[in-house]
Amino acid sequence: MSQIHLLSPRLANQIAAGEVVERPASVVKELLENSLDAGATRLEVDVEQAGIKLIRIRDDGDGIEKDDLPLALSRHATSKIYELEDLEAVASLGFRGEALASISSVSRLTLTSRRICSEHAWQVQTEGRDMSAQLSPAAHPQGTTVEMRDLFFNTPARRKFLKTENTEFKHLEEVVKRLALSRFDVAFQLKHNGRVIHQLKPASVKAEQERRVAAVCGPAFVDQSLHVDMNAEASGLSLRGWIGLPTFSRSQADLQYFFVNGRMIRDKLVTHAVRQAYADVLFHGRHPAYVLYLELDPALVDVNVHPTKHEVRFREGRLVHDFIFRSIHRVIGEIRPDASNVPALQELTAVEATTEQKFDQQYMPLHQPREISGVNEQIAPYGQLHQNRSFSQPSSSGFSASPPVVSFESDEMAEVPPLGYAVAQLHGIYVLSQNKEGLVLVDMHAAHERIVYERLKLACEAEGVRSQPLLVPVSVALSVREADAAEEFDELFEKLGFELARMGEETIVIRQVPVTLAKANVEQLLRDVLSDMMMFGSSRRLEEHMNELLATMACHGAVRANRQLTLPEMNSLLRDMEATERSGQCNHGRPTWTQLSMGELDKLFMRGQ
Ligand SMILES: Nc1ncnc2c1ncn2[C@@H]1O[C@H](COP(=O)(O)OP(=O)(O)OP(=O)(O)O)[C@@H](O)[C@H]1O
Ligand SMILES: [Mg+2]
Numbered sequence: 001m002s003q004i005h006l007l008s009p010r011l012a013n014q015i016a017a018g019e020v021v022e023r024p025a026s027v028v029k030e031l032l033e034n035s036l037d038a039g040a041t042r043l044e045v046d047v048e049q050a051g052i053k054l055i056r057i058r059d060d061g062d063g064i065e066k067d068d069l070p071l072a073l074s075r076h077a078t079s080k081i082y083e084l085e086d087l088e089a090v091a092s093l094g095f096r097g098e099a100l101a102s103i104s105s106v107s108r109l110t111l112t113s114r115r116i117c118s119e120h121a122w123q124v125q126t127e128g129r130d131m132s133a134q135l136s137p138a139a140h141p142q143g144t145t146v147e148m149r150d151l152f153f154n155t156p157a158r159r160k161f162l163k164t165e166n167t168e169f170k171h172l173e174e175v176v177k178r179l180a181l182s183r184f185d186v187a188f189q190l191k192h193n194g195r196v197i198h199q200l201k202p203a204s205v206k207a208e209q210e211r212r213v214a215a216v217c218g219p220a221f222v223d224q225s226l227h228v229d230m231n232a233e234a235s236g237l238s239l240r241g242w243i244g245l246p247t248f249s250r251s252q253a254d255l256q257y258f259f260v261n262g263r264m265i266r267d268k269l270v271t272h273a274v275r276q277a278y279a280d281v282l283f284h285g286r287h288p289a290y291v292l293y294l295e296l297d298p299a300l301v302d303v304n305v306h307p308t309k310h311e312v313r314f315r316e317g318r319l320v321h322d323f324i325f326r327s328i329h330r331v332i333g334e335i336r337p338d339a340s341n342v343p344a345l346q347e348l349t350a351v352e353a354t355t356e357q358k359f360d361q362q363y364m365p366l367h368q369p370r371e372i373s374g375v376n377e378q379i380a381p382y383g384q385l386h387q388n389r390s391f392s393q394p395s396s397s398g399f400s401a402s403p404p405v406v407s408f409e410s411d412e413m414a415e416v417p418p419l420g421y422a423v424a425q426l427h428g429i430y431v432l433s434q435n436k437e438g439l440v441l442v443d444m445h446a447a448h449e450r451i452v453y454e455r456l457k458l459a460c461e462a463e464g465v466r467s468q469p470l471l472v473p474v475s476v477a478l479s480v481r482e483a484d485a486a487e488e489f490d491e492l493f494e495k496l497g498f499e500l501a502r503m504g505e506e507t508i509v510i511r512q513v514p515v516t517l518a519k520a521n522v523e524q525l526l527r528d529v530l531s532d533m534m535m536f537g538s539s540r541r542l543e544e545h546m547n548e549l550l551a552t553m554a555c556h557g558a559v560r561a562n563r564q565l566t567l568p569e570m571n572s573l574l575r576d577m578e579a580t581e582r583s584g585q586c587n588h589g590r591p592t593w594t595q596l597s598m599g600e601l602d603k604l605f606m607r608g609q
Contacts, residue, residue, distance in 0.1 A: 013075055013105035014155060019307040020102045023162060024051025024151055025171035026308070027107075030099035031146050032179050035059035037080065037092045038144065041202070042187045045176060049193070050168035052151050060143040064113040066122040070133040072111065073126055075101040089299045093263060096307070100146075106158065107151045113144040173197065177216045178264045181257050181291055184209050213242060213291055217255055221289055224248040226335070228292065230327035235319055237296050239327045244289030245335065245584065246281035247591045255289035261298055265312050269536055270294075273321045276540050277328035280547060281582055283589035294324070318537025325538075335584045336577065418578055419593065422570030428562035431570045438598040444573060445561055446586035451576045453554035453587050457547065460516075465497035467512045474510040475503065476523050482530045483508055489533050496542050498526075516546050551587040 007015070021027060028045060035043055038061025048054040064072055071077045078097030081087050087095060103109060104126045114121035121140035124133040152159035162168060169192060180188045180200050190198040200216075203209045214222040225242040232238070244255070258270050278288045302313040314320045419442070420435025431442040478486070486493070486500055486508050493500055497514030513522050525541065532539030559565070565573070577583040577592065586592055602608060 009075070010105050013101045016075065016098060017102035017106050018158075020099060021106055021151075023171060024055060024168050025175045027051065027055055027103055027148055027151065028057070028172050029175045029179070029308075030094075030103065031055070031057045031148075032176070033093035034099065034146075035061050035144065036179070036183060036186065037094055038062045040143065040186065042189075044189045044191075046191045047169075047172065047193075050165040051172050052162060052165070052168065053149065055148045055151075056145065058143065058145040060141070063115040063118070063121075063142055063144055064111070065115055066118070066135070069111060069113065069122055069124045069135060073100050073104050073109070073124060073133055077101070087304060088302075089297075090303060091261070091298055093309070095304070098307075103148060106155050107153065108149040110147040111144070112138050112140045112147075114140050114142050116142050178257060180212065181216055182259050182262050182264055184212060210242075217257075217289070217291065221248065221255060221291075225289070226331050228327060228331050230323075230330075232323055235296075235316075235323065237294065237320065237323045239292060239294050239324060241292035242290065243292070243328055243331060246278060246283075246288070246332065246582075246589050247585055248289055249282055249286035249589060250289055251286065253287040256287070257291045259293045260301055260312055261295055262293075263303065263309065263312075266310050267312055269314065269317055269321050270324060272536055273324035274328060277325050277332060279540070279544055280587065281332060281585050281589055286589065290328075292324075294320070296320070321536050322538060333581045335582055336580060417575065419574040422567050422574060425565055425570065428564060431565070431573065433570070433574055435595075437595055438601055439596040440574075440593060441596065442574065442577070442593040443586070443590070444563075444565070444570075445558055446590055447577050447583065447592040448573060449554050449558035449586050450583050450592060451573075451580045452557045453551055454580050454582065456550040456554055460546065460550065465495070466515045467497040467499065468515045468518055469499075469512045470510060470518075470522075474523055476508050476510065476526055478506055478508055478527070478530070480505055481534070482527075485530050485534050486526075489530075492533075500526075514542070514546070516549055517542070520545060554587060 020030065024047070028047075028051060032043060032045070035057060038059060040059035040061035042060050044056075044058045046054070046056040046058075068079070076097050078095060080092045080095045080097075081090060100109070100111070108125075108127055110123060110125045112121055112123040121138045123136050123138035123140075126133050152162070173190065176188060176190045176198060180186075180198070184203040187202050188198060188200040189196065198215070200212055201208075203212045210222050221244060222242065224245045225248065226245065228239055228241050228243055230239045244250075253271075256271075256274075258265060258267070258274075260267075274288060274290065274292075282288060300315045302315065303309055305311045305313050416436050418435060419440050420433040422431055422433045424432045425444075426432055429444065431444050433440040433442065483502060483506055487502055490500065497512070497517075498510065499512035501509045501511060503509050508526070510522055510526060517525065525545065529539040529541050532541060559573075584592060
C-alpha cells in the first residue's frame with residue numbers, strides 16, 4: 001500500500017507559516033508591507049490583546065481585483081514578480097507570494113478590497129481544511145482591509161510560544177516603528193484596545209522627518225545625533241540618516257535601524273562596519289544608536305536570503321562595508337566644539353613641525369610654554385585681549401580670592417571661540433570657561449587625553465608602521481582557505497607591517513611584525529585578522545590594537561587631576577580641543593565638556609520668572 005500522499009493545502013501552508021508567522025508582530029509586518037507595496041499613503045493598524053485576538057489593517061492603496069481575491073490567499077501567488085530576472089532587481093517589499101496564505105492558514109482571515117475602477121468592494125473569508133475562499137460583495141472605499149482574528153487558534157502548540165500581552169505588543173509596536181521610519185511619506189496610526197498609541201503624519205521636509213524620528217526613537221536621540229548625508233557617485237551608493245553621538249550610547253543594541261533600499265534589515269556586515277566606525281569613541285560594551293538609510297542599485301543586493309527578508313546579501317560586500325565605515329567615521333571625526341568656527345586653528349595644527357617634536361610634546365607638562373603646538377599664536381592675542389577687557393587676573397592656582405570678573409562687550413562676542421575663555425579651575429579637575437552661550441565645564445584630564453591620543457595616532461600614521469623581525473619566526477597552522485586568504489592579502493599585511501610566508505598547504509610563517517605589536521599574541525591576531533578579511537574584505541583589528549596601546553600611552557601622558565593650570569594653559573587646552581577630531585569624548589567615550597547656557601543658569605536661580 002502506498003505510504004506517500006500529498007499534504008492538504010492548509011497543512012502545507014501551516015508548515016510554511018512556521019517560517020513567516022512567528023507572532024502577531026510578524027503578521028503586522030507582512031500586512032503593512034503589502035499595503036506599502038500597493039502604494040498606500042495612509043495606514044491604520046487596529047489591534048486587540050496585542051494582536052492575538054485581532055489585527056485589522058486598513059489602507060488606501062490600489063486594491064485587489066475581485067477575481068484575484070481568492071488567489072491572493074493561495075500559496076505561490078503574487079502580482080510582484082513574473083520571472084527569475086524580476087527577483088534579481090526586486091523593488092517591492094514582498095515577492096514570495098506566501099504571506100497571506102501562511103497567515104490565513106493559522107487564523108481566521110477576512111480580506112476586503114476595492115479597486116479604484118470597481119463599483120463596490122468584494123470580500124473573501126477563509127476557514128476550513130481546504131482553504132476554499134468564499135466571495136461576497138461588501139462596502140469599502142478604495143483600498144484594502146485585512147482582518148485577522150484568533151491567531152494560532154488551530155495550532156495550539158504555536159500559541160503556547162506566545163509571550164505576555166505586554167511583550168507581544170512591544171514586538172508589534174516595534175514593527176510599526178520600523179516601517180514608519182522606512183516611509184516618511186506615509187501616515188501611520190496604531191491603536192491598541194481602542195487607544196491611539198501612535199499617530200504619525202506624513203513628513204516631507206527634514207524638520208518633520210526629525211519630528212517623526214523623535215516620536216519613534218525618543219526626542220533625546222534626535223537632540224544628540226549627527227546628520228549623515230554621504231554619496232559615492234562612482235559606485236552609486238548613498239547613506240543618509242542620523243547617528244547618535246558617542247555619548248548617547250546604549251546598554252543594548254535596541255536603537256539601531258538600518259534600511260537598505262527602504263527595507264529594514266539586520267546584517268552582520270553592516271553592524272560590523274558601524275561598530276568599527278565607533279571603535280575609538282564608545283565606552284566598552286556600549287552600543288551606538290542610529291537610523292540609517294543605504295540606497296544602492298537593487299541589482300547589487302540579494303533580498304531573497306531568508307523568509308522574513310531580515311537579512312540581505314550584498315554582491316559587493318567589501319565596497320559596501322568600506323563605504324558605511326568611512327561615511328560614519330568621517331561624521332564622528334568631525335565632532336568638536338563647533339568645528340566650522342576654527343579653520344585657522346586646524347590649519348595651524350596641521351603644519352606642526354616633525355613627528356619627534358609632536359611626540360615630545362605629548363609628555364611635555366602643560367605648564368611649559370607650548371611653542372610647537374602653533375596654538376600658542378592664538379593665545380598671544382588672547383593675552384592682549386585679556387588686558388583690554390575688564391578681566392581681573394586670577395591667581396594661577398585656579399581659584400583666586402577674588403574671583404575673576406569677565407564680561408564681553410557685544411562686539412567682542414563675535415570673536416569668542418566656541419569653548420570661550422577660561423575663568424577658573426575647580427578642585428584641580430574641571431576647567432570653567434565663559435563663552436557666548438554661558439558657562440562651559442571641561443573635564444581637563446579627559447579632554448587632554450583625547451588630544452594626546454589623536455596626536456599620537458597622527459604621528460604614527462605619518463611615520464608609517466615600523467616593522468621588526470621576529471627572533472624566532474612563528475609558524476601558524478591554518479585551514480587551506482585561511483592560508484589562501486593570507487596570500488591573497490599579502491600586500492595589505494605588508495602595509496600593516498607584517499611579513500608572512502606560505503610554508504605549506506596549511507602553514508603560514510610570520511617573520512616580521514609591527515614594532516608596536518611585538519609583545520602581542522601575533523598568532524591570535526593573525527587568525528582574527530584573517531577571519532575579518534575573509535568575511536568583510538577588510539580588518540581594522542591591527543589598527544585597533546595599536547590604537548589601544550596609544551590610548552594607554554595617552555591616558556598616562558595626559559594631565560592628571562589635581563594639577564593646577566594657569567589661565568593661558570587652560571586656554572591653550574580649550575583651543576586644542578577646538579582643533580582636535582572627536583574631542584567631544586575621551587578615549588573611553590566619556591564626554592569631555594558640557595555647556596550650561598545662561599538660560600539654564602537663569603532657570604536654576606529662577607531669574608526673570
Ligand atoms: N493591501 C493590499 N493591497 C493590494 N494588494 C494586496 C494587498 N495585500 C496583498 N495584496 C495582493 O495579494 C498578493 C499576495 O500577497 P502576499 O503577501 O501573500 O504575497 P506577496 O506580497 O506577493 O509576497 P510575500 O509573501 O513576499 O509577502 C500580493 O502579491 C498582492 O497582489
Ligand atoms: Mg506580502
